[in-house]
Amino acid sequence: MNIEQLVAIDTHVHAEVSCCQPPDLFAKEFDDAADKYFGTVLKQGRRPTIPETIEHYRERRIGFVMFTVDCEANIGRRRIANEEIADFAQQNADIMIAFASIDPHKGKLGVREARRLIEEHGVRGFKFHPTMQGFxxxxxxxxxxxxxxxxxxxxxxxxxxxxxxxxxxxxxxxLRLKYSEPIYLDDVAADFPDMKIVIAHPSWPWQEQALSIATHKPNVYIDLSGWSPKYFSPELVKYANTLLRERVLFASDFPLIRPDRWLADFDTLDIKPEVRPLILKENATRLLGLRTS
Incomplete structure (x- = not known):
């Protein structure tokens, strides 16, 4: 990535439509419910493909991290292949980074897959969804x-x-919300102190837990995806401006929330001028190990 040419880096973008396999319509009611909840605007009556997402971000000069969610064991829905996302990232390295998602219930086979995806496909991180994956x-x-x-x-x-x-x-x-209470990540952060952990989303109704963990454990970050910034709690904004200014990340949750909307609402937020570039790009640059020229 040419970091200087990017206006921001979105660290939370979903792959929703495969170019290599037909859509799995099993459990489609989850998508419909999410679209209703978020007020998702669907173009052409569907969610965007990976190439359409790449073009969307390239037009805006926003780098992005993309992943799917592997919840095959808990939901029974076939995932988009991690390899597909990784291949697109390798072909569009100027704008895109691939993370993988592996259901922990896959055991040793999942561990083998993780190592192969890193070594052979250049995957740069991993996404977990405890509520969807049931752990x-x-x-x-x-x-x-x-x-x-x-x-x-x-x-x-x-x-x-x-x-x-x-x-x-x-x-x-x-689905059980209890699985996504942030406090369980405190154990992970303590047991793996050298692994960077990103707590995704304002963690309502447990926002203070997430802030406490990130303040206590220097390997923990918070991404701001899934919410319009105008709904962020005063406590989250206060910590983003101060103690956690170097560990808070721009993230949209595309396509459920699009970067244009997120950035427009972020402009109205009471964030210090010197903190804005940290949240929008510089913190992600360090987290992802990207080099600037």
Whole structure:
């Protein structure tokens, strides 16, 4: 990436439509519920493909991190292949970085996949969604995956707080919010002190937990995805401006929230002028190990 040419780096972008396999419409009701919850604007009546997403970000000169969510064991829905996302990232390295998602329930096979994706496909980090994957972040079944991630010095992103997925569905679609309470990441941060951990989203209703963990554990970051900045709590804004100014990240949750909307609302937020470039680009540059010329 030519960091100087980018206006920002979005650290939380979803791959939603595969170019290599037909869509798996099983459990489509989760997508419909999420679109209703977020008020998602769908062009052509569907979510964007990976190439369409790349073009969207290149037009805006915004670098981005993309991943899917592997919840095959808990939801039963076929994931988009990590290799597909990684291949697109290698072909569009000026704008895109690939993270992988592996369900911790896949055990040793998942560990083998993680190592292969890093060594053969250039994956630069991993995404976990405890609510969708049905596990507590400090469950020892996930530790072999964390060990591989830590071995290669890569970051891991964890969904936290309320989930738009399942919201409004009967019984919440069977999803349990308890899995995404941030406090379980405190164990992970302590047990893997050299692994960078990103707590994704303002972690409502546990925002203070996330702020406490990030303040206490220097390997913990917070990304600001999934919410319009105009809804950020005063406490989150205060810490972003002060103690956590170097560990808070611009992140949209595209396509559920698009970067244009997020950035427009961020412009109205009471963030110090010297902190804005940290949140929008510089913190991500350090987290991702990107080099500036």
């Amino acid at each position: 507590f972040a400090n469950d020892r079944l996930a530790y072999p995956l964390y060990e591989v991630i830590a071995e290669y010095g890569l970051p891991a992103v964890f969904h936290s707080g309320h989930s738009g997925m399942g919201s409004g569905m009967r019984g919440g679609g069977g």
